[in-house]
Amino acid sequence: MHSPRSSELEALKRRVMKLESELDSLQIGKPTRERLEVMSDVVVDSNPYSRLMALKKMGIVKNYEEIRRRTVVVVGIGGIGSTACEMMARCGIGKLIMLDYDKIELANMNRLFFCPEHVGQLKTAAAARILAKINPDVIYEPHDMDVTELAYFRRFCQILSTGGLCGQKVDLVLGCVDNYQARSSINQACLETDVPWYESGVSEDAMGGHIQLIIPGLTACFECVPPLIVASGIDESTLKREGVCAASLPTTMGVISSLLVQNSLKYLLRFGKVGFYLGYQALLDFFPSHMIHPNSECRNSWCTKRQLMCREQTERNPRLAEQFDFCAKNKLTGSDTVHHQENSYGITVEGSSCDVEEAERLPAGLNFLHPRFSAQDRQEDAFQQKGTSEDACPDWYRIESLRRQLKEL
Known part of the structure; x- marks a missing residue:
């Protein structure tokens, strides 16, 4: 039997925990270091960007510091989205806008990023606090909203149109949602605002996933080749069974979010070959890759409108689609050399010939x-x-x- 004193003590403990949580929510990620205005390539232990800027020295990326002028929107701060946000923050993205309406649950702990002490907090607010401590140089903008609701959809379109660092359009949207209705909403907003986006997802058995770059007019939109559920007009909620949930593995989530951010960096900084569609089959370690062309009979009028505009541009520039093969465009010539600060062992990289x-x-x-x-x-x-x-x-x-x-x- 508990004494009145012990009950009062338990009540006080709960009160303290609540106050600490409220205080934490007010301190949107108190910085752990001073903000840095410029990315430096100086190799010292106190420089958080030295390893990133080494990509520039090695000739991989010509202008890595431009990442600070880019704005990325992440819709869905779940298994893929939360990890993608962390990677973007560590890479030094200029502005990160996060959209979600859900709260963190203990059932989310098999994934990456969030911890048990975050249970009950809004995903966007908790992510902003955590990320601000990882990299205070990034501008974080959390939004507690459901993009599938009409009341928030127009606000979402406005964010895409004016959410950039200087009030311009955002550079890229990462769709990390787990349902087709939300994907369709993102697709519609990006078509209307003419903003490219990456659709991503993990299979229900957690043994596979994919990413797909959707550039309005140039590639297939989400409705050009819709999944059977979308094409049939079936309500997703009717497919859910009581006591049954989708499987989730942090490893698969990590692979897909890594592929997502890696290709996003290639797209934003114009290096390598951007993957338009990249799949992952975990049981076979199989990575199919191809491009999905737009459907001229797409039922979305905004998509056909963008296709027409893109065709007009293609007539002026027949190699429009090839502009995303930066690996071919940025091949090193004989005068281009990769510079390293030190090469004590005289290591060189030999070119390979095609047999x-x-x-x-x-x-x-x-x-x-x-x-x-x-x-x-x-x-x-x-x-x-x-x-x-x-x-x-x-x-x-x-x-x-x-x-x-x-x-x-």
Whole structure:
């Protein structure tokens, strides 16, 4: 039996916890260091950007500091979205706008980013506080809103149109939601405002996922090739069963959010080859990649309008779609060299030449039914068929045979 004193003590403890939570909510991420106005490439332990700016020194990114002038919107601060926000913050994005309406639950603890002490808090507010301590240089703008509701949709479009650092359009939207209705809302808003966005998701069994870059008019929108549920007009809520929930693995969430942010950086900073659609099948470690072209008969009038505008631009610039292959555009010439501060061991990177086998390689996602033989393998077979003795075999044949036997072990 509890005494009145112990009951009063428990009540006081709960009161203290509530006050601490309220105080924490008022301090939107008290900075742990002074804000830095400029990204420095000086290699010192006190510089949080030295490793990021090394990408510029190595010739990977020509202008990494431009990340500070970019604005990204993340819709859905769940398993993928929260991790994506953290990666964007650590990469030094200029402004990060976060939209969600949900609160953190203990059921979310199998994912990354949030901790048990955040249970009960709004996802957007908690994320802003956590991220501000990780990188106070980023401008965080949390919004507690449901983009599927008509009352918030116009506000969402306004954010996309004027949410940039200087009041301009945002640079990119990351759709990290878990339902088709929210995806359709993001798709509609981005079509109306002409803002590119990445759609992302993880399968219900947590064994796969995907990301898809949607550029209004240039690529297929979410309604061009809709999932069966969307095309059939089925209400998603009718598919849910009592006591049954989707599986969730932090590993799969981490893979998809990493692919999402990696390709977002390539798109924002114009380097590498941007992935338009990239899938992930965890059981087979399979990564299909391709581009989904827009549907000329898309039922969304805004999509067909953007397609028409894009076709007019393509007539003036036939290689419009190739502009996102920055890897081809930014190939290093003979005069371009990669600079390193130190290279004590004289390490160099040699260029690779394309041989016949490289040229005959199948597109991503396709495999030969039977293993193929290289020219050298065919030569080895010729020696074996002629009954050539081991002593008569050339040195490369014996060495390659030993290598193959080692690999089989």
